[in-house]
Amino acid sequence: MKIAVTGKGGSGKTTTSAALARTLARRGLAVVALDCDTNPNLGISLGVGDQETERLLTLRERLDEGGVEHAPGWDELMERFGTDAPDGVRLGVITRIENPEPG
Amino acid sequence: MSAEQLLGSGDFGTATVVADLEAGLGTLSRLEAEKVDLTVVVVEPTPRSLDVGARALSIAREKQQGRTLVVANKVRDVDADLARVREWLGDVEVVVVPEDDAVVEADARGIALFDHDPGSPALASLASIADLLV
Numbered sequence: 001m002k003i004a005v006t007g008k009g010g011s012g013k014t015t016t017s018a019a020l021a022r023t024l025a026r027r028g029l030a031v032v033a034l035d036c037d038t039n040p041n042l043g044i045s046l047g048v049g050d051q052e053t054e055r056l057l058t059l060r061e062r063l064d065e066g067g068v069e070h071a072p073g074w075d076e077l078m079e080r081f082g083t084d085a086p087d088g089v090r091l092g093v094i095t096r097i098e099n100p101e102p103g
Numbered sequence: 104m105s106a107e108q109l110l111g112s113g114d115f116g117t118a119t120v121v122a123d124l125e126a127g128l129g130t131l132s133r134l135e136a137e138k139v140d141l142t143v144v145v146v147e148p149t150p151r152s153l154d155v156g157a158r159a160l161s162i163a164r165e166k167q168q169g170r171t172l173v174v175a176n177k178v179r180d181v182d183a184d185l186a187r188v189r190e191w192l193g194d195v196e197v198v199v200v201p202e203d204d205a206v207v208e209a210d211a212r213g214i215a216l217f218d219h220d221p222g223s224p225a226l227a228s229l230a231s232i233a234d235l236l237v
Contacts, residue, residue: 001236002110002120002138004168007145008155009126012176015206015216016145017123019229022217024119027233032115034122036106036130042123047215074115086215090118094106 018045025087032078033085035093043093046085056083056093107134127155131162140169141236147177148184153191160192172235176200200228
């Protein structure tokens with residue numbers, strides 16, 4: 001099942017995403033939380049702390065800078081660019097950092 | 104790889120994916136049709152937030168992004184706020200989340216609401232979303 005959480009900035013989108021992810025994980029589901037926001041702070045709301053959230057963002061920036069030749073599959077992406085959050089949630093930051101399209 | 108590319112790429116195996124999209128309508132607008140099973144639209148009972156919510160609902164329905172569910176957040180007056188939500192969004196499935204200082208406190212401390220105040224009313228409401236999915 002894939003769930004998209006959307007809304008205006010400040011509406012509580014990230015708090016909702018985090019609470020839903022951890023609740024589903026506590027009920028025994030394997031949950032992947034994807035931070036797609038250009039201001040990525042899902043990690044903080046999930047409870048991995050700001051340092052780990054910042055580290056993930058740095059990894060993501062490196063990916064955007066072209067360090068990876070072929071787009072990896074989601075599992076490889078989560079393995080390399082994800083982290084473990086409380087209750088067994090696996091968190092990945094997939095925000096495209098603001099940068100110009102090549103060409 | 105962008106968020107919509109990853110979400111659209113499909114197979115996450117048996118995992119349940121919760122994607123916190125970018126604020127506003129960007130990711131939802133770019134996402135190809137029929138790529139998610141449920142679209143959760145989070146709104147505050149304010150005109151600007153409800154306007155974005157109405158447009159998000161419209162896009163999600165047009166592109167058949169699964170079931171749609173509205174989270175009415177930061178609700179102070181259930182009757183009045185719910186009426187406003189219905190006025191803007193019509194007859195939709197709504198989960199009401201009360202205004203709750205615990206959310207603000209958790210944000211200020213940079214920790215999860217679950218870890219700050221597991222018994223908070225807002226968290227209880229948000230957790231109830233999971234009940235609607237099984």
